[in-house]
Amino acid sequence: MRTDADNVLALAIEVEGDGAALRLVSEAVAALGARITWISILDAQAPVETIAIEIATSRPATHIVDALAGLDGVRSVETNHPHRHVFGKRIVIIGGGSQVGQVVVGAVSEADRHNLRGERISVDTIPLVGERQIAEAVLATARLPRVEAVVLAGALMGGEIERSVRTVQAKGLLVISLNMAGSVPDAADLVVTDPVQAGVMAVMAVAKTAEFDVRRLGSRRF
Protein backbone atom coordinates (compact mmCIF):
# COMPACT_ATOMS: atom_id res chain seq x y z
CA MET A 1 0.00 0.00 0.00
CA ARG A 2 1.14 3.56 -0.65
CA THR A 3 2.68 5.68 2.06
CA ASP A 4 0.72 8.67 3.34
CA ALA A 5 2.95 11.57 4.24
CA ASP A 6 1.70 14.08 6.80
CA ASN A 7 2.82 17.19 5.00
CA VAL A 8 2.86 16.93 1.24
CA LEU A 9 3.85 19.81 -1.00
CA ALA A 10 3.01 19.70 -4.72
CA LEU A 11 5.11 21.82 -7.04
CA ALA A 12 5.42 22.43 -10.77
CA ILE A 13 8.99 23.42 -11.53
CA GLU A 14 9.97 24.85 -14.91
CA VAL A 15 13.60 24.09 -15.70
CA GLU A 16 15.72 24.86 -18.74
CA GLY A 17 15.57 21.61 -20.66
CA ASP A 18 19.14 20.44 -20.98
CA GLY A 19 18.22 16.94 -19.76
CA ALA A 20 19.63 17.51 -16.28
CA ALA A 21 16.42 18.91 -14.77
CA LEU A 22 15.46 15.81 -12.82
CA ARG A 23 18.92 15.38 -11.37
CA LEU A 24 19.06 19.06 -10.40
CA VAL A 25 15.69 18.89 -8.65
CA SER A 26 16.25 15.56 -6.94
CA GLU A 27 19.62 16.68 -5.56
CA ALA A 28 18.17 19.95 -4.32
CA VAL A 29 15.21 18.24 -2.64
CA ALA A 30 17.53 15.75 -0.93
CA ALA A 31 19.76 18.62 0.26
CA LEU A 32 16.67 20.27 1.78
CA GLY A 33 16.00 17.11 3.79
CA ALA A 34 12.72 16.47 1.95
CA ARG A 35 11.57 13.25 0.28
CA ILE A 36 10.11 12.96 -3.24
CA THR A 37 6.94 10.87 -3.20
CA TRP A 38 5.78 11.42 -6.80
CA ILE A 39 7.18 12.97 -9.97
CA SER A 40 5.87 13.50 -13.43
CA ILE A 41 8.03 14.93 -16.17
CA LEU A 42 5.96 16.83 -18.70
CA ASP A 43 7.15 17.87 -22.15
CA ALA A 44 10.56 16.29 -21.58
CA GLN A 45 11.74 17.36 -25.05
CA ALA A 46 10.63 20.99 -24.77
CA PRO A 47 13.25 23.77 -24.35
CA VAL A 48 11.74 24.31 -20.90
CA GLU A 49 10.87 21.10 -19.05
CA THR A 50 8.14 21.09 -16.45
CA ILE A 51 8.65 18.72 -13.54
CA ALA A 52 5.54 18.13 -11.45
CA ILE A 53 6.67 16.84 -8.09
CA GLU A 54 5.21 15.97 -4.73
CA ILE A 55 7.49 16.00 -1.72
CA ALA A 56 7.06 15.14 1.94
CA THR A 57 8.68 17.65 4.25
CA SER A 58 8.39 19.12 7.72
CA ARG A 59 9.73 22.52 6.55
CA PRO A 60 7.48 25.43 5.55
CA ALA A 61 6.45 25.51 1.89
CA THR A 62 7.96 28.96 1.34
CA HIS A 63 11.38 27.70 2.46
CA ILE A 64 11.32 24.86 -0.09
CA VAL A 65 9.88 26.99 -2.90
CA ASP A 66 12.43 29.78 -2.40
CA ALA A 67 15.33 27.32 -2.32
CA LEU A 68 14.22 25.58 -5.53
CA ALA A 69 13.39 28.86 -7.30
CA GLY A 70 16.94 30.06 -6.58
CA LEU A 71 18.61 27.16 -8.41
CA ASP A 72 20.49 27.81 -11.65
CA GLY A 73 18.30 26.88 -14.61
CA VAL A 74 14.99 26.97 -12.70
CA ARG A 75 12.57 29.39 -14.40
CA SER A 76 9.63 29.15 -12.01
CA VAL A 77 8.21 27.16 -9.10
CA GLU A 78 4.43 26.97 -8.71
CA THR A 79 2.59 25.32 -5.80
CA ASN A 80 -0.33 23.02 -6.61
CA HIS A 81 -2.74 20.75 -4.84
CA PRO A 82 -1.27 17.26 -4.34
CA HIS A 83 -2.94 14.58 -6.49
CA ARG A 84 -3.92 12.72 -3.33
CA HIS A 85 -6.02 15.73 -2.35
CA VAL A 86 -7.41 16.24 -5.87
CA PHE A 87 -8.02 12.71 -7.17
CA GLY A 88 -7.60 10.73 -3.95
CA LYS A 89 -7.73 6.96 -3.78
CA ARG A 90 -8.08 5.13 -7.07
CA ILE A 91 -10.11 2.10 -8.04
CA VAL A 92 -9.20 0.53 -11.38
CA ILE A 93 -11.78 -1.50 -13.32
CA ILE A 94 -10.35 -3.83 -15.98
CA GLY A 95 -12.10 -6.19 -18.39
CA GLY A 96 -14.73 -6.44 -21.10
CA GLY A 97 -16.41 -3.23 -22.22
CA SER A 98 -19.96 -4.31 -21.39
CA GLN A 99 -19.09 -5.36 -17.84
CA VAL A 100 -16.64 -2.50 -17.17
CA GLY A 101 -19.34 -0.05 -18.31
CA GLN A 102 -21.78 -1.38 -15.70
CA VAL A 103 -19.29 -1.72 -12.82
CA VAL A 104 -18.19 1.88 -13.35
CA VAL A 105 -21.79 3.14 -13.13
CA GLY A 106 -22.08 1.67 -9.64
CA ALA A 107 -18.61 2.84 -8.61
CA VAL A 108 -19.03 6.44 -9.84
CA SER A 109 -22.44 6.75 -8.21
CA GLU A 110 -21.09 5.48 -4.88
CA ALA A 111 -17.89 7.56 -5.12
CA ASP A 112 -20.08 10.63 -5.71
CA ARG A 113 -21.81 10.00 -2.38
CA HIS A 114 -18.52 9.63 -0.50
CA ASN A 115 -16.86 12.58 -2.24
CA LEU A 116 -19.83 14.78 -1.25
CA ARG A 117 -18.94 13.94 2.36
CA GLY A 118 -15.34 15.09 1.92
CA GLU A 119 -13.55 12.03 0.61
CA ARG A 120 -11.71 11.85 -2.69
CA ILE A 121 -12.16 8.62 -4.60
CA SER A 122 -11.63 8.35 -8.35
CA VAL A 123 -12.60 5.47 -10.60
CA ASP A 124 -10.37 4.54 -13.51
CA THR A 125 -11.16 2.01 -16.22
CA ILE A 126 -9.65 0.21 -19.15
CA PRO A 127 -11.64 -2.09 -21.40
CA LEU A 128 -9.33 -4.87 -22.57
CA VAL A 129 -9.49 -8.31 -24.13
CA GLY A 130 -6.96 -11.14 -23.88
CA GLU A 131 -5.41 -13.08 -21.01
CA ARG A 132 -1.93 -11.62 -21.41
CA GLN A 133 -3.16 -8.05 -21.89
CA ILE A 134 -5.41 -8.17 -18.83
CA ALA A 135 -2.73 -9.89 -16.72
CA GLU A 136 -0.25 -7.12 -17.62
CA ALA A 137 -2.76 -4.40 -16.79
CA VAL A 138 -3.52 -5.98 -13.39
CA LEU A 139 0.21 -6.16 -12.57
CA ALA A 140 0.69 -2.55 -13.71
CA THR A 141 -1.94 -1.24 -11.26
CA ALA A 142 0.52 -1.98 -8.45
CA ARG A 143 2.99 0.45 -10.05
CA LEU A 144 0.46 3.29 -10.31
CA PRO A 145 0.19 5.80 -7.48
CA ARG A 146 -2.81 5.81 -5.11
CA VAL A 147 -4.48 2.63 -6.40
CA GLU A 148 -6.22 0.75 -3.57
CA ALA A 149 -8.54 -1.69 -5.35
CA VAL A 150 -8.86 -3.46 -8.69
CA VAL A 151 -12.13 -4.79 -10.07
CA LEU A 152 -11.98 -7.57 -12.66
CA ALA A 153 -15.06 -7.32 -14.84
CA GLY A 154 -15.43 -10.11 -17.37
CA ALA A 155 -17.03 -13.45 -18.16
CA LEU A 156 -13.92 -15.67 -18.12
CA MET A 157 -10.58 -14.93 -16.46
CA GLY A 158 -7.93 -17.30 -15.13
CA GLY A 159 -4.37 -18.52 -15.74
CA GLU A 160 -1.95 -15.65 -16.04
CA ILE A 161 -4.60 -13.19 -14.77
CA GLU A 162 -5.02 -15.23 -11.58
CA ARG A 163 -1.24 -15.06 -11.01
CA SER A 164 -1.33 -11.27 -11.48
CA VAL A 165 -4.19 -11.03 -8.99
CA ARG A 166 -2.18 -12.90 -6.34
CA THR A 167 0.87 -10.70 -7.03
CA VAL A 168 -0.98 -7.40 -6.55
CA GLN A 169 -2.81 -8.74 -3.49
CA ALA A 170 0.61 -9.46 -1.94
CA LYS A 171 1.45 -5.78 -2.58
CA GLY A 172 -1.60 -4.68 -0.59
CA LEU A 173 -4.23 -4.14 -3.28
CA LEU A 174 -7.81 -5.33 -2.80
CA VAL A 175 -9.12 -7.40 -5.71
CA ILE A 176 -12.83 -7.69 -6.46
CA SER A 177 -14.08 -10.02 -9.18
CA LEU A 178 -17.40 -10.41 -10.91
CA ASN A 179 -18.88 -13.89 -10.52
CA MET A 180 -17.44 -15.41 -13.69
CA ALA A 181 -15.90 -18.53 -15.19
CA GLY A 182 -12.20 -19.26 -14.60
CA SER A 183 -10.00 -19.16 -11.51
CA VAL A 184 -9.97 -15.39 -10.84
CA PRO A 185 -13.03 -15.50 -8.53
CA ASP A 186 -11.23 -18.11 -6.37
CA ALA A 187 -8.28 -15.76 -5.93
CA ALA A 188 -10.29 -12.54 -5.42
CA ASP A 189 -10.93 -10.98 -2.00
CA LEU A 190 -14.59 -10.45 -2.90
CA VAL A 191 -16.81 -11.90 -5.62
CA VAL A 192 -19.94 -10.01 -6.66
CA THR A 193 -22.53 -11.19 -9.21
CA ASP A 194 -24.18 -7.90 -10.11
CA PRO A 195 -21.74 -5.49 -11.83
CA VAL A 196 -23.32 -2.29 -10.44
CA GLN A 197 -23.17 -3.80 -6.94
CA ALA A 198 -19.52 -4.78 -7.55
CA GLY A 199 -18.69 -1.13 -8.31
CA VAL A 200 -20.54 0.10 -5.23
CA MET A 201 -18.84 -2.45 -2.99
CA ALA A 202 -15.39 -1.59 -4.39
CA VAL A 203 -15.88 2.05 -3.40
CA MET A 204 -17.31 1.13 0.02
CA ALA A 205 -14.29 -1.08 0.63
CA VAL A 206 -11.79 1.76 0.13
CA ALA A 207 -13.89 4.61 1.59
CA LYS A 208 -13.13 5.95 5.05
CA THR A 209 -16.73 7.16 5.34
CA ALA A 210 -18.23 3.65 4.89
CA GLU A 211 -18.86 1.09 7.63
CA PHE A 212 -17.60 -1.76 5.49
CA ASP A 213 -14.54 -3.93 5.98
CA VAL A 214 -13.98 -6.74 3.48
CA ARG A 215 -11.84 -8.65 5.99
CA ARG A 216 -14.72 -8.72 8.49
CA LEU A 217 -17.37 -10.04 6.09
CA GLY A 218 -18.81 -13.45 6.90
CA SER A 219 -19.12 -14.27 3.22
CA ARG A 220 -16.99 -13.16 0.30
CA ARG A 221 -19.47 -14.09 -2.45
CA PHE A 222 -22.54 -11.97 -3.18
Next chain:
Amino acid sequence: MRTDADNVLALAIEVEGDGAALRLVSEAVAALGARITWISILDAQAPVETIAIEIATSRPATHIVDALAGLDGVRSVETNHPHRHVFGKRIVIIGGGSQVGQVVVGAVSEADRHNLRGERISVDTIPLVGERQIAEAVLATARLPRVEAVVLAGALMGGEIERSVRTVQAKGLLVISLNMAGSVPDAADLVVTDPVQAGVMAVMAVAKTAEFDVRRLGSRRF
Protein backbone atom coordinates in the same frame (compact mmCIF):
# COMPACT_ATOMS: atom_id res chain seq x y z
CA MET B 1 0.76 17.32 -25.21
CA ARG B 2 2.96 14.52 -23.92
CA THR B 3 6.10 13.48 -25.71
CA ASP B 4 6.19 10.07 -27.35
CA ALA B 5 9.59 8.48 -27.12
CA ASP B 6 10.53 5.90 -29.73
CA ASN B 7 12.15 3.44 -27.38
CA VAL B 8 10.74 3.39 -23.88
CA LEU B 9 11.99 1.04 -21.21
CA ALA B 10 9.95 0.50 -18.04
CA LEU B 11 11.80 -0.70 -14.97
CA ALA B 12 11.03 -1.40 -11.34
CA ILE B 13 14.16 -0.83 -9.30
CA GLU B 14 14.43 -1.97 -5.68
CA VAL B 15 16.86 0.21 -3.75
CA GLU B 16 17.89 0.18 -0.10
CA GLY B 17 15.74 2.91 1.38
CA ASP B 18 18.13 5.46 2.81
CA GLY B 19 16.29 8.31 1.06
CA ALA B 20 18.90 8.67 -1.67
CA ALA B 21 17.33 6.15 -4.06
CA LEU B 22 15.88 8.68 -6.48
CA ARG B 23 19.10 10.65 -6.67
CA LEU B 24 21.10 7.47 -7.22
CA VAL B 25 18.82 6.33 -10.03
CA SER B 26 18.50 9.72 -11.72
CA GLU B 27 22.25 10.24 -11.73
CA ALA B 28 22.87 6.77 -13.13
CA VAL B 29 20.24 7.18 -15.87
CA ALA B 30 21.73 10.55 -16.87
CA ALA B 31 25.21 9.00 -16.96
CA LEU B 32 23.85 6.32 -19.32
CA GLY B 33 22.65 9.04 -21.69
CA ALA B 34 19.00 8.09 -21.18
CA ARG B 35 16.11 10.39 -20.29
CA ILE B 36 13.55 9.73 -17.53
CA THR B 37 10.00 10.27 -18.85
CA TRP B 38 8.03 8.99 -15.83
CA ILE B 39 8.76 7.94 -12.27
CA SER B 40 6.68 6.63 -9.43
CA ILE B 41 8.16 6.05 -6.01
CA LEU B 42 6.35 3.26 -4.21
CA ASP B 43 6.61 2.57 -0.49
CA ALA B 44 8.95 5.50 0.05
CA GLN B 45 9.17 4.76 3.78
CA ALA B 46 9.93 1.04 3.44
CA PRO B 47 13.42 -0.32 4.19
CA VAL B 48 13.59 -1.19 0.50
CA GLU B 49 12.14 1.48 -1.81
CA THR B 50 10.76 0.52 -5.19
CA ILE B 51 11.18 3.10 -7.94
CA ALA B 52 9.06 2.46 -11.01
CA ILE B 53 10.62 4.36 -13.86
CA GLU B 54 10.20 4.79 -17.59
CA ILE B 55 13.16 5.98 -19.61
CA ALA B 56 13.73 6.87 -23.24
CA THR B 57 16.94 5.46 -24.59
CA SER B 58 18.56 4.30 -27.82
CA ARG B 59 20.69 1.72 -25.98
CA PRO B 60 19.70 -1.94 -25.60
CA ALA B 61 17.60 -2.77 -22.54
CA THR B 62 20.14 -5.27 -21.20
CA HIS B 63 22.84 -2.59 -21.17
CA ILE B 64 20.70 -0.24 -19.06
CA VAL B 65 19.42 -3.00 -16.76
CA ASP B 66 22.91 -4.39 -16.10
CA ALA B 67 24.32 -0.93 -15.38
CA LEU B 68 21.55 -0.09 -12.91
CA ALA B 69 21.63 -3.53 -11.27
CA GLY B 70 25.35 -3.04 -10.62
CA LEU B 71 24.88 0.14 -8.57
CA ASP B 72 25.60 0.11 -4.83
CA GLY B 73 22.33 -0.22 -2.91
CA VAL B 74 20.28 -1.58 -5.83
CA ARG B 75 18.68 -4.90 -4.87
CA SER B 76 16.95 -5.77 -8.15
CA VAL B 77 15.94 -4.36 -11.53
CA GLU B 78 12.84 -5.75 -13.22
CA THR B 79 11.61 -4.83 -16.71
CA ASN B 80 7.91 -4.09 -17.19
CA HIS B 81 5.55 -2.91 -19.88
CA PRO B 82 5.47 0.90 -20.10
CA HIS B 83 2.20 2.45 -18.90
CA ARG B 84 1.71 3.96 -22.35
CA HIS B 85 1.58 0.43 -23.76
CA VAL B 86 -0.61 -0.91 -20.92
CA PHE B 87 -3.06 1.92 -20.19
CA GLY B 88 -2.42 4.15 -23.23
CA LYS B 89 -4.03 7.51 -23.73
CA ARG B 90 -6.26 8.74 -20.92
CA ILE B 91 -9.57 10.56 -20.99
CA VAL B 92 -10.63 12.09 -17.68
CA ILE B 93 -14.33 12.69 -16.92
CA ILE B 94 -15.04 15.18 -14.13
CA GLY B 95 -18.34 16.38 -12.69
CA GLY B 96 -21.60 15.30 -11.11
CA GLY B 97 -22.07 11.61 -10.38
CA SER B 98 -25.19 11.15 -12.50
CA GLN B 99 -23.65 12.75 -15.60
CA VAL B 100 -20.17 11.24 -15.13
CA GLY B 101 -21.80 7.80 -14.82
CA GLN B 102 -23.48 8.19 -18.22
CA VAL B 103 -20.53 9.76 -20.06
CA VAL B 104 -18.29 6.92 -18.89
CA VAL B 105 -20.69 4.30 -20.26
CA GLY B 106 -20.33 5.80 -23.73
CA ALA B 107 -16.58 6.28 -23.37
CA VAL B 108 -15.85 2.75 -22.09
CA SER B 109 -17.99 1.17 -24.79
CA GLU B 110 -16.23 3.14 -27.51
CA ALA B 111 -12.76 2.58 -25.99
CA ASP B 112 -13.52 -1.16 -25.97
CA ARG B 113 -14.07 -1.05 -29.74
CA HIS B 114 -10.80 0.82 -30.36
CA ASN B 115 -8.79 -1.29 -27.92
CA LEU B 116 -10.01 -4.45 -29.72
CA ARG B 117 -8.35 -3.02 -32.83
CA GLY B 118 -5.01 -2.60 -31.09
CA GLU B 119 -5.24 0.83 -29.47
CA ARG B 120 -4.94 1.50 -25.77
CA ILE B 121 -7.35 4.08 -24.40
CA SER B 122 -8.33 4.24 -20.74
CA VAL B 123 -11.14 6.25 -19.21
CA ASP B 124 -10.69 7.80 -15.78
CA THR B 125 -13.36 9.53 -13.73
CA ILE B 126 -13.88 11.57 -10.62
CA PRO B 127 -17.31 12.63 -9.39
CA LEU B 128 -16.93 16.01 -7.71
CA VAL B 129 -19.07 18.92 -6.58
CA GLY B 130 -18.05 22.58 -6.15
CA GLU B 131 -16.56 25.22 -8.44
CA ARG B 132 -13.17 25.33 -6.73
CA GLN B 133 -12.88 21.53 -6.43
CA ILE B 134 -13.72 20.95 -10.09
CA ALA B 135 -11.47 23.80 -11.25
CA GLU B 136 -8.54 22.26 -9.31
CA ALA B 137 -9.22 18.82 -10.77
CA VAL B 138 -9.32 20.20 -14.33
CA LEU B 139 -5.99 22.00 -13.79
CA ALA B 140 -4.48 18.85 -12.27
CA THR B 141 -5.26 16.76 -15.37
CA ALA B 142 -2.53 18.69 -17.20
CA ARG B 143 -0.01 17.42 -14.64
CA LEU B 144 -1.03 13.76 -15.07
CA PRO B 145 0.79 11.60 -17.59
CA ARG B 146 -0.88 10.52 -20.86
CA VAL B 147 -4.07 12.59 -20.49
CA GLU B 148 -5.33 13.78 -23.91
CA ALA B 149 -8.92 14.87 -23.25
CA VAL B 150 -11.09 16.06 -20.38
CA VAL B 151 -14.87 15.78 -20.35
CA LEU B 152 -16.81 18.15 -18.11
CA ALA B 153 -20.05 16.46 -17.13
CA GLY B 154 -22.42 18.61 -15.11
CA ALA B 155 -25.45 20.90 -15.23
CA LEU B 156 -23.76 24.22 -14.34
CA MET B 157 -20.07 25.08 -14.64
CA GLY B 158 -18.37 28.44 -15.15
CA GLY B 159 -16.11 30.99 -13.43
CA GLU B 160 -12.99 29.38 -12.07
CA ILE B 161 -13.74 26.17 -13.99
CA GLU B 162 -13.83 28.09 -17.28
CA ARG B 163 -10.40 29.57 -16.47
CA SER B 164 -9.04 26.05 -15.76
CA VAL B 165 -10.47 24.85 -19.08
CA ARG B 166 -8.63 27.58 -20.97
CA THR B 167 -5.40 26.83 -19.09
CA VAL B 168 -5.39 23.11 -19.92
CA GLN B 169 -6.41 23.81 -23.52
CA ALA B 170 -3.31 26.02 -23.82
CA LYS B 171 -1.29 23.00 -22.64
CA GLY B 172 -2.67 20.88 -25.49
CA LEU B 173 -5.61 19.07 -23.86
CA LEU B 174 -8.93 18.68 -25.67
CA VAL B 175 -11.91 19.76 -23.56
CA ILE B 176 -15.41 18.40 -24.19
CA SER B 177 -18.39 19.76 -22.28
CA LEU B 178 -21.94 18.58 -21.88
CA ASN B 179 -24.50 21.14 -23.04
CA MET B 180 -25.03 22.86 -19.69
CA ALA B 181 -25.58 26.21 -17.98
CA GLY B 182 -22.58 28.46 -17.30
CA SER B 183 -19.62 29.56 -19.39
CA VAL B 184 -17.79 26.22 -19.72
CA PRO B 185 -19.58 25.22 -22.96
CA ASP B 186 -18.40 28.51 -24.54
CA ALA B 187 -14.80 27.64 -23.73
CA ALA B 188 -14.96 23.93 -24.68
CA ASP B 189 -13.63 22.53 -27.95
CA LEU B 190 -16.77 20.45 -28.36
CA VAL B 191 -20.21 20.61 -26.71
CA VAL B 192 -22.40 17.50 -26.69
CA THR B 193 -25.94 17.28 -25.31
CA ASP B 194 -26.26 13.52 -24.79
CA PRO B 195 -23.81 12.24 -22.14
CA VAL B 196 -23.31 8.80 -23.74
CA GLN B 197 -22.58 10.50 -27.07
CA ALA B 198 -20.15 12.86 -25.30
CA GLY B 199 -18.20 9.85 -24.00
CA VAL B 200 -18.16 8.21 -27.42
CA MET B 201 -17.01 11.42 -29.13
CA ALA B 202 -14.26 11.98 -26.54
CA VAL B 203 -12.79 8.56 -27.35
CA MET B 204 -13.18 9.07 -31.10
CA ALA B 205 -11.36 12.38 -30.80
CA VAL B 206 -8.24 10.82 -29.23
CA ALA B 207 -8.30 7.48 -31.11
CA LYS B 208 -5.91 6.87 -33.95
CA THR B 209 -8.33 4.29 -35.40
CA ALA B 210 -11.21 6.80 -35.79
CA GLU B 211 -11.85 9.07 -38.78
CA PHE B 212 -12.73 11.99 -36.56
CA ASP B 213 -10.89 15.27 -36.12
CA VAL B 214 -12.48 17.85 -33.83
CA ARG B 215 -10.61 20.66 -35.60
CA ARG B 216 -12.19 19.72 -38.93
CA LEU B 217 -15.79 19.63 -37.71
CA GLY B 218 -18.15 22.19 -39.26
CA SER B 219 -20.02 22.49 -35.96
CA ARG B 220 -18.80 22.16 -32.42
CA ARG B 221 -22.22 21.73 -30.79
CA PHE B 222 -24.18 18.46 -30.98
